[in-house]
Amino acid sequence: MLNRLSILIFLLALAYFVMGKLALFLAIPPGYATAIWPAAGVALAALLIKGYRLWPGVLLGSFLVNIGSLPDTSEPLAAMASGLVVPFIIASGAALQAVFGAWLVRRYIGLNITLDSVREVLRFIIFACGIACTVAASIGTATLVIAGLLPIENFVFNWLTWWVGDGLGVMTFTVLMLVCFGEPRDIWRSRRRILPLIMGGVSVVVVTLYIFGSRWELSRQQAEFRQYSEQVFSRAQAIINAHIENLYALGAFFEVSSDVTVLEFDAFVDGFLKRNTGFQAMAWVQHVREDKRQLVESQMSAEQGLPVVFTRRSDEQGLVPQLSHDEYAVIRYIEPLAQNVTAVGYDINSNALVRQALSRALTSDEPATTGPLPLVQGRSNDLGLVVYLPASVRGLARGEGALLGYVAAVFRIQDLMGLLLSPDSLRHISASVSAQEGSTFYASSKEPLGQALFSESAILDFADSKWTFKLDADQQYLAGGRSMVPWGMLAGGMLFTGLLGMTFLVLTGQKYSSEAARKELKAMLARLQDTQEHLVESEKMASLGGLVAGFAHELNTPLGIAITAESTLQRDLAKLSAAMGGATTPRALTDMLGRMQEASRIVLANAQRAGALIMSFKQVSVDQATSETRTINLHDYLADVLLHLAPNYRRSGHQVLLDCPPDISIRTVPGGISQVVINLLANSLIHAFTSDQKGHISLSVRQSSSGVVIRFSDDGIGIPEQDQKKIFEPFYTTRRSAGGTGLGLHIVYNTIIRQLQGRISVSSQPDQGTTFEISLPLTINDAEYQDSSPMAA
Numbered sequence: 001m002l003n004r005l006s007i008l009i010f011l012l013a014l015a016y017f018v019m020g021k022l023a024l025f026l027a028i029p030p031g032y033a034t035a036i037w038p039a040a041g042v043a044l045a046a047l048l049i050k051g052y053r054l055w056p057g058v059l060l061g062s063f064l065v066n067i068g069s070l071p072d073t074s075e076p077l078a079a080m081a082s083g084l085v086v087p088f089i090i091a092s093g094a095a096l097q098a099v100f101g102a103w104l105v106r107r108y109i110g111l112n113i114t115l116d117s118v119r120e121v122l123r124f125i126i127f128a129c130g131i132a133c134t135v136a137a138s139i140g141t142a143t144l145v146i147a148g149l150l151p152i153e154n155f156v157f158n159w160l161t162w163w164v165g166d167g168l169g170v171m172t173f174t175v176l177m178l179v180c181f182g183e184p185r186d187i188w189r190s191r192r193r194i195l196p197l198i199m200g201g202v203s204v205v206v207v208t209l210y211i212f213g214s215r216w217e218l219s220r221q222q223a224e225f226r227q228y229s230e231q232v233f234s235r236a237q238a239i240i241n242a243h244i245e246n247l248y249a250l251g252a253f254f255e256v257s258s259d260v261t262v263l264e265f266d267a268f269v270d271g272f273l274k275r276n277t278g279f280q281a282m283a284w285v286q287h288v289r290e291d292k293r294q295l296v297e298s299q300m301s302a303e304q305g306l307p308v309v310f311t312r313r314s315d316e317q318g319l320v321p322q323l324s325h326d327e328y329a330v331i332r333y334i335e336p337l338a339q340n341v342t343a344v345g346y347d348i349n350s351n352a353l354v355r356q357a358l359s360r361a362l363t364s365d366e367p368a369t370t371g372p373l374p375l376v377q378g379r380s381n382d383l384g385l386v387v388y389l390p391a392s393v394r395g396l397a398r399g400e401g402a403l404l405g406y407v408a409a410v411f412r413i414q415d416l417m418g419l420l421l422s423p424d425s426l427r428h429i430s431a432s433v434s435a436q437e438g439s440t441f442y443a444s445s446k447e448p449l450g451q452a453l454f455s456e457s458a459i460l461d462f463a464d465s466k467w468t469f470k471l472d473a474d475q476q477y478l479a480g481g482r483s484m485v486p487w488g489m490l491a492g493g494m495l496f497t498g499l500l501g502m503t504f505l506v507l508t509g510q511k512y513s514s515e516a517a518r519k520e521l522k523a524m525l526a527r528l529q530d531t532q533e534h535l536v537e538s539e540k541m542a543s544l545g546g547l548v549a550g551f552a553h554e555l556n557t558p559l560g561i562a563i564t565a566e567s568t569l570q571r572d573l574a575k576l577s578a579a580m581g582g583a584t585t586p587r588a589l590t591d592m593l594g595r596m597q598e599a600s601r602i603v604l605a606n607a608q609r610a611g612a613l614i615m616s617f618k619q620v621s622v623d624q625a626t627s628e629t630r631t632i633n634l635h636d637y638l639a640d641v642l643l644h645l646a647p648n649y650r651r652s653g654h655q656v657l658l659d660c661p662p663d664i665s666i667r668t669v670p671g672g673i674s675q676v677v678i679n680l681l682a683n684s685l686i687h688a689f690t691s692d693q694k695g696h697i698s699l700s701v702r703q704s705s706s707g708v709v710i711r712f713s714d715d716g717i718g719i720p721e722q723d724q725k726k727i728f729e730p731f732y733t734t735r736r737s738a739g740g741t742g743l744g745l746h747i748v749y750n751t752i753i754r755q756l757q758g759r760i761s762v763s764s765q766p767d768q769g770t771t772f773e774i775s776l777p778l779t780i781n782d783a784e785y786q787d788s789s790p791m792a793a
Helices: 004-024 038-050 052-067 077-108 118-131 134-146 152-181 185-189 195-256 262-275 290-304 337-343 352-364 413-420 475-481 485-579 587-621 634-650 670-687 744-755 782-788
Strands: 281-289 311-313 319-321 327-335 383-392 403-412 429-434 440-443 454-462 465-473 630-633 655-659 665-668 696-703 707-714 759-764 770-777
Touching: 004 038, 004 052, 004 152, 038 052, 038 077, 038 152, 052 077, 077 118, 077 134, 118 152, 118 485, 134 152, 152 185, 152 195, 152 485, 185 485, 195 262, 195 281, 195 383, 195 403, 195 413, 195 454, 195 465, 195 485, 262 281, 262 327, 281 290, 281 337, 290 327, 327 337, 327 403, 352 383, 352 403, 383 413, 403 413, 413 440, 485 587, 630 634, 634 655, 634 670, 634 696, 665 670, 665 770, 670 696, 670 707, 670 744, 670 770, 744 759
Parallel strands: 655 696
Antiparallel strands: 281 327, 281 403, 311 319, 383 403, 429 440, 429 465, 454 465, 630 665, 696 707, 707 770, 759 770
């Protein structure tokens, strides 16, 4: 079963392969580099997001892109392996570039990539798009040159195109990948609306301009090649025509002269040979009948100064005496003689190709060529061409002995083509010449042409033959005439894309920062408003508490006097009743005394109750002068408080649970904490549960970063929402008929805020209980505590 890493590597390889194949459609011939390489950006983003361990996916994807097609299994293993070396090296460069780029980004930008400042974006462009992208361009281009797939002349242009294509791919697609999958998610997600449209749109425009510019440049070079080819073809035809015209002149010379000697022939053709270097030789081929053979042989022997006989080429390609025939066509004169002496006396009628050419020439009275054939006067592997033009006695009709012979021009194919297609004029152009039937008899280069980018051809006339001249241009020709305008457009586009991307990255990053700051300020404002409301509420409660305490203080003395006086009056009435207890006391007096005693008891009971209520009011002031701060173990202290309160809640059948870690110690006012717990417990016992309900009360304590949080919860009937905002106000109670005073929770609130320097909040749902949450500091501020004490005022 594949693990997650293997799946990620496979997906990266697939993404690299698909993006690479799509990008190759934008490649400019010969197709080794393209204007933008999105796969480079995808590879870098994958390693930045998921780590270096995904590098095999880059290697595999790049290898599949560059391998082109599956290797031919019929080839030898060594040949198959050599065909895989170049794609593997290029793929290794791509993987190394992704790893190196990820390292540079993490080294100079950091692990948390946000690109929200000019500094970060500039470093990303320099290190990720610039420096890192030189790796694959250098390794790939050098490999192609070493393998012979790229001319050295194209190294710089191909390297620059490769580098800019990778850089543009990284600049665009790495950012787009980070927008979709980058961390932190919030800042990258905030860029999804505008950044992909901007970066993608600009990249499309830049690549489109580069493609159109490159196509225009390619069309310009092709037009130049076509024009140059036409010039080459015109020059070649002019040279051919000049040589044929010389042949016409030589034929006319023999037609107007009754008897041409060897010296006259030499003098006449010497100028032709010097001015027209394409000639291998010029010859006079005399038409001889069988009855004139011996005479002509003797004349030729006298001219050459050595015995001359008519010859032919045997099957073994050697020259042997010619057999007896009715007619002969023998070479009598030839210049230059020194290199062609063996051709003197050769009967050209002995060669079938020559006989055909002679027949065509005699029929048309125009020059006729033999086509490629071995030269008699040359080496065995020398191929030549011979053009024949008939010369006849003027004024005689054909067939009446008018034919004198033929003037011939001998060409060595290699030398002739070197003149027609000069290597200096080809300039990295491959030339070939083929006969009318399609066979190629000349090629300027022995090495096969790789990929012909441009090709032009023309049909030229050579005597009575038509030759197809073909010119092919490869990458070397491009290197010689390439304009840097398209690459300049691409480089400028990359710079523009980088600057625009940097601008929008910074703007969107700053927008996100401002939004985050706005949200933080809004949250801070909400906290300040909450604190303000809390302070206002605290001051209101404190003012109410002070007011209640003031009233209690003022009422305490007269109530005390009234209670004392009423107590004295009740005792005196009791004594009077006892003294008048005799039978002689009038009944009316006795009844009046009884009513006075009953009234006195009622007045005393209510005065005592009022005194108790006043004493309760005085607790609202939370007299801190009577309590001192000290450090306590909160678990032990709360356990002691609950232990003393156990009889109160156990009688009613309720359960109280304490959940407090044993290691929490705080410096506070212990009496205040016990007062809070007592009042909260009493509030729950009175208000939270119905008469037949056995409830659960929990007291849980947790330590926070700034102090401790105490949660006092019950599972009772809850507090209505409209009452939750009033429960801390003095005298607010829902059980006044049951003796509630409405001061219990008000005392809790005042004690926590003013004495314990904490905060309290309440949350409740009907029939789901109530929770009081109390936040207390670990250490009370003694100076603030003294300042808030009523005694300090």
